[in-house]
Amino acid sequence: QWSEDRFNEIVKETSTFIKKVGYNPKAVAFVPISGWHGDNMLEESSNLPWYKGWTKETKGGVVKGKTLLDAIDAIEPPVRPSDKPLRLPLQDVYKIGGIGTVPVGRVETGIIKAGH
CATH class of the missing domain: 2.40.30.10 (Translation factors)
Structure with a gap:
């Protein structure tokens, strides 16, 4: 099981940094993953039952997903x-x-x- 509190802490700190450098944190998908074990990269992981998925705002509207692959697929080409x-x-x-x-x-x- 992964810590929801730790994930939320990382999202908060990263969002603060993203704002400082001029980006909108609402346009960023925050996805908890384990690259070592492959958790939540291609398929939903059972190690984070508290995670309901990510939401981000784009020019085309609101996009939702759960995995890293979903987040990559949601990137709009320039x-x-x-x-x-x-x-x-x-x-x-x-x-x-x-x-x-x-x-x-x-x-x-x-x-x-x-x-x-």
Whole structure:
């Protein structure tokens, strides 16, 4: 059995920190898990009968779940500004024999299409 009081203490402390750095704790899913034993990661665990699940606020509304997998599945992907001009900061450049120079970076805005 896991301690509900300890979990609530951790949620309270973490929520305070999250507020200080500018995030909304209501938009965060707090999930008690044991990575060592795999408890409450993919399936509900019997070690925490007091745990009724997590709730978080998103742009699409309120989302609920119980496991870590549920929380991961509830993450909304960021909106990519694909309608803006291409902006691709270079991270590195490789010279590959037989192929040529290959720039490496991350597309911040815009899109890349083969042959354009």
